[in-house]
Amino acid sequence: MNRRLVSVIANLSAAIGLILAAFPAAAQTPEPPAGPVYIVQEGDTLWDIAIRFNVSLDSLVSYNNLAGQNIYVGDRLVIPGLENLSGVLSIQPMPLGETLRSLSRLNRVDPAILIELNRIVSPMELYAGYGLILLQPETEPVSGGRVSLATGETLLELAVRQGSSLWSLAQTNGLDRTAAVLPGDPLFVPGAQDAGPGAGLPAAISSASLDPLPLTQGQTAQISVSLASEATLSGLLVDRPLQFFQTEGGAWVALQGVHAMTDPGLHPLRLDVTLSDGTVQSFEQMVLVQDGHFRQDPILQVDPSTIDPAITEPENEWLFSLTATVTPEKYWDGLFQLPVDSEFCIRSMYGNRRSYNGSDFIYFHTGVDYGICSKAHPFDIYAPAAGVVVFVGPLTVRGNATVIDHGWGIYSGFWHQDEMYVTEGETVTAGQLIGKIGATGRVTGPHLHWEVWANGVQVNPLQWLEEAFPHP
Secondary structure, X not given: OOHHHHHHHHHHHHHHHHHHHOOOOOOOOOOOOOOOEEEOOOOOOHHHHHHHOOOOHHHHHHHOOOOOOOOOOOOEEEOOOOOOOOOEEEEEEOOOOOOHHHHXXXXXXXXXXXXXXXXXXXXXXXXXXXXXXXEEOOOOOOOEEEEEOOOOOOHHHHHHHOOOOHHHHHHHOOOOOOOOOOOOOEEEEEOOOOOOOOOOOOOOEEEEEEEOXXXXXXXXXXXXXXXXXXXXXXXXXXXXXXXOEEOOOOOEEEEEEOOOOOOXXXXXXXXXXXXXXXXEEEEEEEEEEEOOOOOEOOOEOOOHHHHOHHHHHHHHHHHHHHHHOOOOOEOOOOOOOOOOOOOOEEEEOOOOEEXXXXXXXXXXXXXXXXXXXXXXXXXXXXXXXXXXEEEEEEEOOOEEEEEEEEEOOEEEEEEEEEEEOOOOOOEEOOOOEEEEEEOOOOOOOOEEEEEEEEOOOEEOHHHHHHOOOOOO
């Protein structure tokens, strides 16, 4: 190579060096912080996430290099303080009948990690509806289900029955020795189809569920139970004895209202199974009831006689007695229908706290009020579901009233009517004309007050328009 060419190359390299030196080096992509990831869900806020994972809002923001507090569904947030863990964090309500051990096996998570994530001090904290934090691997989870060890069966026999191996079952379920499993103890088996019962259920109960979880003031709860053999089933939710009915599929279902004034917090759910020999197997677990966050209606001015306990209490007791009767036949099918024309306006929601004539807000609205938006619309009232009319007549507080028994302890009430078009004992169908909106009884103007009762408790009727009972 000649000297002139070497000189040109040297000068060019020097020039390139000067140009590069004039610009700062490109910023290096920072390493993501260590720790498990939480994927933002609909309705989440940074504040809620910080509280749930017991971290400060500032640390959550700084750890994830967030410019502000705006987050979006699908965002991946690393939770500080858990640098020793990796994977994806999720939150699910604690199912009925589960234990820490059964959930750790089902989700293949070390019990010690579940205790750390959820700051569990006592097993009593794991009530049904508890927002349990789970840790799952980033990879696709292993499909499978739970299978219980039968009486007299060994783990080896179970492995053969499931087409697995003894050591694979032991490793998957964190067993330090193969004899550490008792009959009825549920194990996770890769590839198994059976979900299996919760570990806390007695042998007489094949499965049990409570929906929704957690419960909320004013909701209708569905308790579904499958029994292992012929038996009699009873129970209690909060303070109400449950009424169970068998579905076509053989499961037993109870529909129970949660009173709108139930104290938020933990309440008991108990199931009692009486076997053919008279022995009883019971299961009890605490259940979370959430605040319904009901609003306050404006103070209402009404006829003082309609809030006089001497008048209201006998009428209430009569209605409680009427709706306490449980008809074993189920008349309705699927969703309830709107009892008025679709153009009517809701003037007051179920559960709203109320004051009459300046009293404290010690009352609650027991149904939904449909007011009149336009005189062009018909004032007609329709049966929301099939049933049998059990009362038609005038009442002091409720005015001209109709009560329909839909079976299984479910009732509808229609108050303040101007006209009533059905008679006691009459069978009605969904959508049948039953009356006309009026302004009788304790009212401040014409409207329909519609309420639904579930086993002796007034519940939010709108839930019955949106959710079919019973459901799978």
